[in-house]
Amino acid sequence: MRRITIFLLTFIIATAAQSPQVARQITGQVISADDGNPIAGVNVIIKGSPQGTITDLDGRYSISVMEGKTLSFSFIGYVTKEIKVEKQSVINLALEPDMAQLEEVVVVGYGAQERSFVTGSIAKVVNRKAKASAPSMMMYDESAIQYNTEEYEAIEENIFHQPKNKPLSTFSIDVDAASYSNMRRFINNGQKPPKDAVRIEEMINYFSYNYKEPTGDDPFSINTEIAQAPWNEQHQLVHIGLQGKNIPTENLPPSNLVFLLDVSGSMSSPNKLPLLKSGFKLLVQQLRPQDRVAIVVYAGAAGMVLPSTSGKEKDKILEALDKLQAGGSTAGGAGINLAYQIAKENFQPEGNNRIILATDGDFNVGESSNASMERLIEKKREEGVFLTVLGFGMGNYKDSKMETLADKGNGNYAYIDNILEAKKVLVNEFGGTLFTIAKDVKIQVEFNPTKVQAYRLIGYENRALKDEDFNDDKKDAGELGAGHTVTALYEIIPVGVISKFSPVDDLKYQETKITESASASNELMNVKLRYKSPKGSESQLIEQPLMDRSVDLSESSENFRWSASVAAFGMILRDSEFKGDFETKDALAMAKAAKGTDVNGYRSEFIQLVKSYQLMAM
Template sequence: MRQITILMMTLMIATAAMSPSLDQEITGQVTSADDGQPIAGVNVLIKGSVTGTITDLKGNYKITVPTTGKQFLVFSFIGYESQEVEVKNQSIINISMISDQAELEEVVVIDYGRSRKKEIAFSMKSSQAAPMHHYEQDAAYLHNTEDYDAINENIFLAVKNKPLSTFSIDVDAASYSNMRRFINNGQKPPKDAVRIEEMINYFNYDYSEPTGNDPFSINTEIAPAPWNEKHKLVHIGLQGKHIPTDDLPASNLVFLLDVSGSMSDANKLPLLKSGFKLLVQQLRPQDRVAIVVYAGAAGLVLPSTPGDEKETIIRALDNLQAGGSTAGGAGINLAYKVAQDYFKPNGNNRIILATDGDFNVGESSDAGMERLIEQKREEGVFLTVLGFGMGNYKDAKMETIADKGNGNYAYIDNILEAKKVLVNEFGGTLFTIAKDVKIQVEFNPTKVQAYRLIGYENRALRDEDFNNDKKDAGELGAGHTVTALYEIIPVGVKSEFSPVDELKYQKMEIDESAYQSDELMMVKLRYKDPKSSKSQLIEHPLLDQPVDLDQISDNFRWSASVAAFGMILRDSAFKGDISTKDILAMAQASKGKDENGYRVEFINLVKSYQLMVM
């Protein structure tokens, strides 16, 4: 009897081993038929189901498909013809998508806040196969209360009247991903949502590493301006020192999460939870995390917990649900209290606020928030802000409180952006290596007639603020790069933008040494160590040695192409004669290694915009 039982069990195991799996894994890449470039964010859906995924930044996807019956994959993306492919016995399915001008023409490309002829359903999902969340955007567009501060574009200033230009650095990148959200939805972004410096600084650049005691290096170049051949373009780049994750100081983090009713959409709280789970995977045993939530009231849902208790932290995230009004002020107060209770004197003490910015109950005035955040900043607790969603998005408020909190500000429009901010740029997002970083440029009046800082309108400082150590400025994170561009009008060049006529009653005296100097400008920087209240000064002259555009670095050409696209999106008076075709050519020629695919994604955004405005 025992032998019969053993034989039957052996047959059952052998039969199971020979039985085909009920599921099969399909992988592949989606590219554009126009130029073969990968397309990020393509929806890949199993036909007749809600199971799907999206392509990553290299156009790759992975999905698990049942083997029972005929199965089809449907590939769709704004501006391209949808494709349907039968799976059969294939394990690799690569797709080449064809541009669809007709589809984009159905979308009314108009200014922000108006309704559209065609509503577009889209998805926010990770690259792993799972149920896909679809939602209509009609409510968001018909009742739009998104808020952006007005931007008055920098103009050309005469060197003889204003020889100094002073501003705070900006490592925020929220404007870029927010702009991407609009274009991927078939809309032009609102003009004031386009902050050109944040578009430029969304990308990392291949600058030289710092070699001395300073926490960053300074890199400068000059070449003709691509949009105005009479003008020159100056490129200034900072490279923050890279610090291996294992060597970073221990973190005392408080996740301050908005769980109000306005966060119920799939691209808000569900995306938020997925993104923070990615961050949790980066934590070390020496790190600690607490979770504070706020809706009608604020509450502590997870006491400060060691970073290696990942299951406990993730379980607390999974249990979050949206509902109620938004007591943002109460939430911030509680978060700071928890951060102070577990303060690490030599560590990274930081609150990470995730919200759509809709503070509408309790202590919600901007002035009250700013005073509290400034006070806690001086006590060593910094604030990072992550924005989510659309329709009631409060960009202006979130940018302000991040600036006041010595933190950075990012907009998370999909899980790939969450990975970029919270995984790929983990050190730069959370660990400050220099605070109150200011730049002041003095132009040589014998060589520069006028100049214009491109972007940074809301980061301008008074010239006397440069030497004032009490004046707050921007922070630089580990491994981060910061890039700034000046457009200049050389002396002797007749330009439509030459700012003022010669003065009649007084003349500017120029030091004789300026005529003898090869220096075009002097770049000065001030910064503080994160634990210090006294700034240090760095000086870096830029010689007047311009080169042709085709000989300049990829850093220069890439930043110029992004700036030019920003000027087109803003319909800038200074965009000159450059076209999206010119931008594409410059961007494609300077794409470089692009290991994460962010630059290919920008190129595809420009192509999508091209189709929209044809």
């Protein structure tokens, strides 16, 4: 009897040991231990395996894990934490800031790497005016150098001008946001972004603002505000905001879309073609039966993998995306030509005709120069086919080329660094990304010299126009999408203020005559806008003066203070001479106070980015 009992116990123990582990669905939220705010983009990995996920904008995640396995939670600037999965189904945790982690990061050229990995890098800055590049590098063992061939157009920061000598400021609006997500990619990787990768207007316009809706026939409203400049209390800051008309998705015109996808060998990385496919699957889910999609790919050659297909055949479109693989060289010119040909064959006279180009920008076979690409795309936009550009990846990313293509194609440009950004661009902002409600939108501001000693436009360096371009309907400018907001900031030096930035002395041989009406007026400046309907050729004019009614910064709107905090952080990233003594901690405090409701969590994410950069800068 005793032998039987021992045998049974042995059998039960052995059977239990061989029982399969139980898979558990673990959910939770990751927050920062120092302030309790959620952390987006935390890597949640099953230790010892390649499986994992990342936290969303609310710091939440969900992952299937076998009991007994360990979850690792890691994010730049925080101590990595590991938790063993047992019987729990919810794991919430707070990550502690790691002050020592970033001491092991060194700057190399325009980027940074961990000391154990660093060898050297070259990042190219493209100066269109000089037709040259300005590489920046630090020399290490040549045999170990890993080259970074990313390209950015050189930016010469706007300076102060006197209204007496230059009374007009003219520029094209910009709804692109690629610079912001690209900057985020650098900081999340523990790197300081290149100065010329930081376009302040794109950082500001990454966010939506709570402006009043347009009324009447105009497709957008104009909103203005003035208060103290946070980085210089003697200066003023003028905030100009446009709000595009919101159009319900069901009321949007039918779309004729061509997905032009780069499947060359340079797109094989996980953050390129695999991310591209995931992002476009999100877009496909937004399509309606009246929408149509064709898919063109290019590598060593260009080809069509899906003819124009109704949006109701989602399975067919998704199947075509699933089959895509990377390999070969990059015949970008041939791909663009084929995409425009297919768009023309399926043209919707009353609809939205658009090519969506997704690439790392590395065109190296065929029609690849910026000039030839510009001529082709300018010609096609006049035929009613617009171009949206989505950038992916790092290392060989060609930002300058992609910005050019989008600008010339009457479209917008976004950088997709993760699936959450793909969702923002292709789902949350579906209408604004794909449906234009006004094109060739230009702004011209005239300053009252009796009120304004000097002014400067913050950002928009690549969007500057000649003053005479404002009334020239042949001159191309920016586009505004359904529901989009556009924000611009001017820094003002009031008359009578002594400032080191006062630009030039009074003229010796001539003087500028100021009208009596200017002296009698309480207007600080006059804002004029021109725009065309999406299919129009003649512009419409809107004019609105801004009265000299400055308020204290603390009494300004959340829109004002939030845009100012983002602009200030951009100036810090660019090491601008105009930032004064304003530091990262100041931008952080202002952003926290102006976060507002933050429905999608984008502002909370920005606050987290500023914190990460603050750790890097110590």
